[in-house]
Amino acid sequence: MTRNQRGKLLIFALGGLDEIGKNMYVVQYGNDIVVIDSGLMFPEEEMLGIDIVIPDITYLIENQDKVRGIILTHGHEDHIGGLPYILKQIKVPIYATKLTMGLIEHKLKEAHLLNDVRRFVINNQSEISLGSLKATFFYTNHSIPDSVGVCIHTPEGAVVHTGDFKFDMTPVNGQLADMHKMAEIGKKGVLCLLSDSTNAERPGFTGSERTVGEGIKEVFRKAKQRVIVATFASNIHRIQQVVDACYIYGRKLAVVGRSMVNVVNIASELGYLHIPKDIIIEPDDINRLPAHKVAVISTGSQGESMSALNRMANASHRKVEILPGDTVIIAATPIPGNEKMIGRIVDQLFRIGADVVYSTTSHVHVSGHGSQEDLKLMLNLMKPKYFIPIHGEYRMLRAHAQLAESVGVRPENIFICDNGDTVEISGGKARYGPKIPxxxxxxxxxxxGDVGNIVLRDRKLLSQDGILVVVVTLSKTNGTILSGPDIISRGFVYVRESEQLLEDATQVVNQTMERCMKDQVSEWASLKTSIRDSLSKFLYERTRRRPMILPIIMEV
Amino acid sequence: MTRNQRGKLLIFALGGLDEIGKNMYVVQYGNDIVVIDSGLMFPEEEMLGIDIVIPDITYLIENQDKVRGIILTHGHEDHIGGLPYILKQIKVPIYATKLTMGLIEHKLKEAHLLNDVRRFVINNQSEISLGSLKATFFYTNHSIPDSVGVCIHTPEGAVVHTGDFKFDMTPVNGQLADMHKMAEIGKKGVLCLLSDSTNAERPGFTGSERTVGEGIKEVFRKAKQRVIVATFASNIHRIQQVVDACYIYGRKLAVVGRSMVNVVNIASELGYLHIPKDIIIEPDDINRLPAHKVAVISTGSQGESMSALNRMANASHRKVEILPGDTVIIAATPIPGNEKMIGRIVDQLFRIGADVVYSTTSHVHVSGHGSQEDLKLMLNLMKPKYFIPIHGEYRMLRAHAQLAESVGVRPENIFICDNGDTVEISGGKARYGPKIPxxxxxxxxxxxGDVGNIVLRDRKLLSQDGILVVVVTLSKTNGTILSGPDIISRGFVYVRESEQLLEDATQVVNQTMERCMKDQVSEWASLKTSIRDSLSKFLYERTRRRPMILPIIMEV
Known part of the structure; x- marks a missing residue:
């Protein structure tokens, strides 16, 4: 270890900055690297056909011998969802609280990785050594239990990462955030704070999860027939409140949707969900009970077309159908981009004759992320010298930076970074360091990694105007046409209604080929280009469309 | 005319129910048909490659001799945008207020239809005869001036169509809605009211457009450098308020964006926009003036990638570039589905160093559609016997129906219809009539009409996993392979990184063909099916993807 390496602290993100998702933050001191979170991101609209997106961890692979561990702050997909992919690439121990670890183990089991990974369960009393670094933890409030913030104690000073958080003064499970511990950390001195910016544009405090429970109970009280609640599977506090409402109003509860069943099982086993005896029934038993004695909790609060709620609403669920007179609570707000899908399912439910309680017209959701006043409270507890806003798109990071300034962090000590930008702290002085790829x-x-810009560009092109394949067989000996040109199209026009157009197009190809032969064009590449150009021009003039054109020349 | 036809009133929609857009409502009495609005709709996400959507007007074409006229309530695309397509199919006079007609004429000119269409300008004093029907008009408040509601006087009674509306008690142009006239119509008796449901889920009154002007002036007052305002081109009241702010704070105004220039020209010419002398400058002159003396009004408030705002933010606009220190007001709220695009442009503007004033953090927009209290006021003024909520998705129509009930319309007199559902009124009694296609x-x-479900399904498939074309040339004489099989893919994988996969795939095709030949399969169709099936299975196993597979057999 060189002197230089020993004395330098690097802080950077491999994911999570200027975006929502695939969170992955790195704290490095000399030869010791600690990773915080390994999330995935759901694809943007233009990433056609992509299932998920994860961070590029080339840096960690190249420095594998230095990576001491991955700490997971909580069990949401944007914090743990990348683990199965990442742990296939690097061998490193992981640290998480009990519930978070339960959810991770389920994932690792599915990926056949469970036995390959060293796992350590931590709590807010844990102190773990990671080379020259030490990590301690404090509980926070979030929309999933057992969420923590992390303090990495480095020779340069303490680096605090809040994870996702809000301050809930009346938490459902009675467990307040570790404010006293945060105060203590702040008192001892925080060199650098990394804090959640998701709601940095929103004024005020974020409401307590308990207020949602009150709303849910009110609906249960009035409902005449069955009550179906759709919410995020991971929101165990909310599930608990639905269980409680069932208990109070004498209803049995059926759990539907794969991820809902999964989370309810794990959370009950580990003691994070308390379900009174005899409340849970199998979906098969729903119809054996009177409608006013039944409730259902389900996935599908974002209107996802394959979700249990959507299938129940469209009478395509194997076990449960929503009927006239049932009450459906969609206990979520739309994630940006999902507004239309949710609108459609609400419409469909109303059409069936169900009563629908949803975010546009009722209070059935609060965020798990702190608003401006929560964020200022965190900043004031921690009193950091340096501040890096994390978890958010650029405008959110910027809004969070302004909040930090408003509570006294010096503007020159605030670093709004992009993924890969490093903040280098040495001798108590921070500055931008070298960029990490x-x-x-x-x-x-x-x-x-086998799909990138070219493939996506092609998918985009194909999605707009379809494709025309032009095939022709030429003689190897004299270059004359033996068969074709044949034009086959997909996603371009109704072939039956456009026979003339396609005939004319064939004519254009024929003429182009004749001209090429007269000009003695023998290179296939130039022949293909000529066909593509003339056909493209012809089709644009006739239809104002630009389908992909794929000329194929066979030689026999 | 049969007795039956004479005595029957039909009311229905060809577009605008259970959707936002392509508004087109029909009132028919005997042999007289009046059409209200001819809108377009922007495509839903799954309508890949589609530019716009218009109503199917088969019914109007088949009854062309009965169509007495099309009345346009105001100049928005979802009310007039379908006209050029529809007037190509039926010859019928159109009726609109001065500004609406100005915008329509611009469209018809572009479509080379201007001289083919009989056009009549109306105002709130007009009475027009349409066969046995008569139409009168009342002004409303909306986000474009010169908006009207229509009263169709039929032998069965008065049918009122509100158009889009809200009640603005302090309108920017001082022109209140014709409340006295509405009251008079209501007093005389309304048989059936069709009213705008867009904001039927929203409690309270919609705010006055004037409040947005106050917000804009406040930003102008504080801005140190240039101010760029992006808003909807058609919102002439808002443009007026930007002009006023320029006048007050001594700034010149440049107009950018094709539709903004167009609307500003038409509205100024017709007297709907009052621009003091010497305020307007050409975009070329922006850089000749000090930054604090300049403002720009622009399109792009929905983050559209090709809009002027986006190009200015990305330094790809020919004349204007947004610079550090400039202030940008995005005076709009996201239309559902556009949240992410707007988020991206806000991020980009902040990154440049501009100050951005936008709907998440500031009051820079009010809706043009009435909220629940506006809607109740309309219902109470009109006191209709029958009520049909229009302009909205199902949940909005339903919410509006509940409002109608709450102010005393009898539940059995409220008709929530889908496009094509008819309400038939005869002898004062209404019931559902026959369905119109x-x-x-x-x-x-x-x-x-040359793109439909099959084409869209193919585009969807292509967009997800791309396409593989398999070409093979067979001998006509003995069916042996002369060339190929060749596999060409687009939008599937990076070909360079997947050479082995594609080689293996070729192997699979070869084996399949050998098997088919051994089994003496000579039908091309079955050969193609075998290739498609075996290749699809192979690719799914290896990649979990399902590209479209297009086998092509050439014969020489």
């Missing part, structure tokens, strides 16, 4: 790794099916 | 006509480029 990073990026998006797209996963489509089993493929990791 | 209707639907969506998709327009892609110059094509009208």
């Amino acid at each position: 990073t990026g998006k790794v797209l996963i489509d099916g089993l493929g990791v | 209707t639907g969506k006509v998709l327009i892609d480029g110059l094509g009208v």
